[in-house]
Amino acid sequence: MVLDIWKRIKKGDFAPVYLLYGKEAFLINETKQLLLDRLLKEDEKDFNYTAYDLEETPIEVALEDAETFPFLGDKKVIFLHNPQFLTSEKIKEKIDHNLSRFETYLKEPAPYTVLVISAPYEKLDERKKITKELKRTAEVVEAKKLNEHELKSWVKERARGYGIDIEPSALELLLTLAGTNMFMLSSEMDKLALYAQDEKMIHADLVEKLVSRTLEQNIFTLIEKVVSRKLDEALRIYFDLLKQNEEPIKILALLSGQFRLIYQVKELSRRGYGQQQIAGFLKTHPFRVKLAAGQADKFTDEELTNLMNLLAEADYQMKTGGMNKSLLIEMLLFRLNK
Template sequence: MVLDIWKRIKQRDIAPIYLLYGTEGFLINETKQLLLNHILDEEEMDFNFSAYDLEETPIELAIEDAETYPFLGERKVIFLHNPSFLTAEKSKEKVEHNLSRLESYLKEPAPYTVMVISAPYEKLDERKKITKELKRNTVIVEAKKLNEHELKNWIKERAKANGIEFESNALDLLLALVGTNMFMISSEVNKLALYASGEKKIDAKLVEKLVARSLEQNIFTLIEKVVQRKLDEALRIYFDLLKQNEEPIKILALLAGQFRLIYQVKELSRRGYGQQQMATYLKIHPFRVKLAAGQASKFTDEELASFMKLLAEADYQMKTGGMNKSLLIEMLLFRLKR
């Protein structure tokens, strides 16, 4: 698991070759940065760090570099980006790679070089010999979306590194407000740590005060206000979004998307799906399923069907009619109120 590998890197338990693959860009970037920070000093970076785009450079040139002794230091780091020869996707490569050269290197890597192969693909082609060799001879970092438990553990570790600690309800609120984007979470944790200064604990009140809400979260909260029949508060959120220059058509699309998700979660729950199964089926983060399930319990099937019809009508009017778009959503919110 990626968090365990990070701990080993911090303890300077460094492997000669890493294979990073997956679509969670934060985990890939963080792993790269951790390796650089724990292998090279700042003054060594110019001499002993290099990066190659394998869509532009043959793999054998990068391996020649890896086998060359470091200059003014004991170790060197080499990043290899975009190894599309590891996937079944159509290749964008402009060069031919001597993959047998890479296979030989995997079996006997240079002891003074740390090679990091960064493959930002959802899947690798397991049928290929080179993929099998890499999985056999490297430390694998699978950069996939963390589940809720893993995400909370990562936030706790991030907070600890910044000298702060989240109260349990503050951690839940942070995730509810920001969502599961790790870049955004990292930024908000850093901001909270700076603001807290001498304070050790971060409570829900401070999170509520400082953490920026994503557009998606504002839409989620807006729907919550509709559910609670607090139309004035729902409208206030909507008007705030307009002040932030959010386009009405985008707001409508997100409203429709959230109600569609609520409907899907309600239907899948009726069929006996668990939340993790729903997340896999819908291809979204389990935390989004958890939030949608909470809202789904507050609607009847008839209400959801009615709301979906109203949203479809509003979408049609917005794209074909001459009515003011912002007024159209305002009227929609009045009609959504139960």
């Protein structure tokens, strides 16, 4: 697990070779930055840190660098970006790489160099010899979306890094308001930590006051108001979105997407699927499934079917009719609230 690897890096326990792969860019970037900051002092980075784009440079050039002693320091750090030879994706490679030379290096890596291979691909080609060798010899960081438990652990660890703590209710509210995008969560945590320095604790009311709502979260809250039959509050959120220059067609698309998710979660739950299975099946984050499941309980099957029909009708009218688009959604909210 990536969080365990971060703990080892922070303790000074480094591997000679790291393989970072996956689509969660934040985890890859954070791991690279952590390694760079822990291994090299600021004045050493100009001499002992190099990055190579393997779409432009043969890997043997990077390996020669890796085997050269560091200058004015004990360690050097080398990043290798875009190792297309590790993926089965159909990409036309511009460079011929001497992979047997790479395999030889992996068997006996330079003790003074930390080599970091950054592969922004969802999957690696497990059939290739070089992939097998890397997975056998390197410290592997799979950068995939964190589940809810891992996400909460990461937020708490980030808070501890600032010398503060976060209440369970505040943590739950943070994820609900900011979503699961780690770049956004990181930014919000940085802001919350500044305001919580005196008390050394992030409370729920501070999260409520400071955390920016994503458009998706505003739509989620709007639906909550519809569910609770609070039309005036639902309309207030909608009018606020219009003031922020959000397009009605985009709002309708997000409304439809959230109700579709609620419908799918309800149906799959009835078939006996767990939330983790549903998340995998629908290719969405488990936390989104958890929130949708809470909303799904508030609708009957008949109500959800009717809602989906209303949304489809509104979409058709918006794309083909001459009615004012913002007025169309306003009327839709009245109909959803019945």
